[in-house]
Amino acid sequence: MTDFSDVVGSGLDAQNLRAVLLQVGHERYHNRHPYHRRMVEGAMSKAELQAWALNRYCYQEAIPRKDAIILSHAEDPAFRAVWRQRIEDHDGKDGRSGGIARWLHLATSLGLLPEEVKSQRLALPATRFAVEAYVNFCASHTLLEAVASSLTELFSPDIIAERVPALLARYDFVTTDALAYFDRRPDQAARDSEFALDYVLRHADTAERQQKVVNSLVFKCDVLWAMLDALDYAYGREGMVPPGCFRPEAIR
Amino acid sequence: MTDFSDVVGSGLDAQNLRAVLLQVGHERYHNRHPYHRRMVEGAMSKAELQAWALNRYCYQEAIPRKDAIILSHAEDPAFRAVWRQRIEDHDGKDGRSGGIARWLHLATSLGLLPEEVKSQRLALPATRFAVEAYVNFCASHTLLEAVASSLTELFSPDIIAERVPALLARYDFVTTDALAYFDRRPDQAARDSEFALDYVLRHADTAERQQKVVNSLVFKCDVLWAMLDALDYAYGREGMVPPGCFRPEAIR
Numbered sequence: 001m002t003d004f005s006d007v008v009g010s011g012l013d014a015q016n017l018r019a020v021l022l023q024v025g026h027e028r029y030h031n032r033h034p035y036h037r038r039m040v041e042g043a044m045s046k047a048e049l050q051a052w053a054l055n056r057y058c059y060q061e062a063i064p065r066k067d068a069i070i071l072s073h074a075e076d077p078a079f080r081a082v083w084r085q086r087i088e089d090h091d092g093k094d095g096r097s098g099g100i101a102r103w104l105h106l107a108t109s110l111g112l113l114p115e116e117v118k119s120q121r122l123a124l125p126a127t128r129f130a131v132e133a134y135v136n137f138c139a140s141h142t143l144l145e146a147v148a149s150s151l152t153e154l155f156s157p158d159i160i161a162e163r164v165p166a167l168l169a170r171y172d173f174v175t176t177d178a179l180a181y182f183d184r185r186p187d188q189a190a191r192d193s194e195f196a197l198d199y200v201l202r203h204a205d206t207a208e209r210q211q212k213v214v215n216s217l218v219f220k221c222d223v224l225w226a227m228l229d230a231l232d233y234a235y236g237r238e239g240m241v242p243p244g245c246f247r248p249e250a251i252r
Numbered sequence: 253m254t255d256f257s258d259v260v261g262s263g264l265d266a267q268n269l270r271a272v273l274l275q276v277g278h279e280r281y282h283n284r285h286p287y288h289r290r291m292v293e294g295a296m297s298k299a300e301l302q303a304w305a306l307n308r309y310c311y312q313e314a315i316p317r318k319d320a321i322i323l324s325h326a327e328d329p330a331f332r333a334v335w336r337q338r339i340e341d342h343d344g345k346d347g348r349s350g351g352i353a354r355w356l357h358l359a360t361s362l363g364l365l366p367e368e369v370k371s372q373r374l375a376l377p378a379t380r381f382a383v384e385a386y387v388n389f390c391a392s393h394t395l396l397e398a399v400a401s402s403l404t405e406l407f408s409p410d411i412i413a414e415r416v417p418a419l420l421a422r423y424d425f426v427t428t429d430a431l432a433y434f435d436r437r438p439d440q441a442a443r444d445s446e447f448a449l450d451y452v453l454r455h456a457d458t459a460e461r462q463q464k465v466v467n468s469l470v471f472k473c474d475v476l477w478a479m480l481d482a483l484d485y486a487y488g489r490e491g492m493v494p495p496g497c498f499r500p501e502a503i504r
Binding site: 001003004005027028034121124125126128129130132133136218219221222223225226229230232233234237238240242243244 | 253255256257279280286373376377378380381382384385388470471473474475477478481482484485486489490492494495496
């Protein structure tokens with residue numbers, strides 16, 4: 001496994017920096033996590049999928065707030081005009097028809113109550129801490145680092161392309177309608193990550209900034225990985241649900 | 253298990269609020285966590301104890317910063333004069349002889365290198381997120397809530413009284429000298445938590461404030477519990493060490 005904490009040496013050209021960022025994703029993106037592997041292998045209980053949808057909602061809900069922080073740090077109206085689109089994608093034109101609403105639909109299609117999802121009261125503390133760490137990262141770091149932390153989207157079309165057909169083929173209670181969230185995400189993620197990668201490659205113009213960009217993407221992979229660690233511990237093989245958290249019907 | 257999110261009704265007298273706070277600890281303090289249970293039962297590998305010491309260092313290191321935030325929110329010099337003692341306990345008179353230094357001594361006595369502990373580079377992301385959530389909680393909530401979140405110290409003398417003899421009796425590589433950190437903590441924690449509990453009982457003078465102090469203690473129990481969840485998942489029975497984290501000799 002690569003030690004990414006010291007990979008840029010005296011500096012890289014754009015092509016090599018791009019290669020390092022792709023390597024971070026190759027080694028650390030959560031498509032390698034056992035929770036995801038079991039999901040696409042069809043080995044999960046409905047309870048595990050419910051727990052995933054319920055906890056992941058906390059992440060979805062935070063993304064537009066994270067993007068608003070990035071907007072607030074951006075001084076270029078042209079940058080803001082592009083980045084603003086992300087908030088609209090998640091919130092929808094009217095605040096009720098975007099990605100967050102579609103994620104809620106996924107959760108309720110799996111049998112959860114809208115209020116228990118939206119309140120986030122039953123989510124794992126570790127989920128809330130990881131999401132909060134991501135939002136705070138964007139608030140407390142440079143615009144360049146915040147943009148770099150969004151680059152996990154480079155890898156999201158691939159994980160969606162693996163997840164959606166597997167969910168439909170291997171779980172008879174999962175419907176195409178339930179997965180509507182994923183219809184638009186690959187195109188949105190490809191568009192967004194292309195813009196973000198271009199921005200990062202142009203602005204990471206010193207070795208120090210390049211290392212920071214790499215660290216930011218590693219950090220973001222850690223956030224996503226930690227969320228699946230917590231799910232796997234709580235709802236996976238051992239089933240160690242922390243006090244006060246969502247307890248699926250099966251073990252209520 | 254009690255739902256502590258709605259326990260104060262129209263308000264409690266001091267005695268009953270105290271009883272609720274003790275009940276939170278009884279149900280949710282991390283002495284009930286399987287990682288702690290296995291530790292005191294003598295069932296842990298040295299690697300698991302190393303991982304515990306290395307990760308818990310992140311928490312120890314953050315405590316005086318958390319207490320400085322509380323100081324910064326306190327307007328009463330008499331309150332600050334008492335609370336300041338906590339920082340001195342952890343940092344020592346000279347910055348090198350307090351609780352943090354003694355925790356580092358515990359970690360190195362277990363065979364870790366001082367630099368790998370102090371850098372926190374090999375700690376679990378979930379540990380760092382939980383500790384950051386605790387520091388941010390104290391920064392973003394009222395003084396009363398921050399003080400209430402420290403009340404896990406009410407329960408710490410008991411867990412130490414269980415942990416220290418068990419470590420000495422059941423692990424031949426653990427020495428009395430290594431555990432010097434724990435010599436002073438029970439008295440310090442008893443003194444500190446008595447002050448904090450008195451403060452909370454006097455200032456939580458509405459039902460709303462009482463519910464907030466209960467929530468604050470639940471939150472803090474969640475922080476400590478989540479830290480052990482992450483350790484158990486990474487180094488316990490399954491051994492799912494996340495990318496880039498501490499890998500004990502046994503599985504390097």
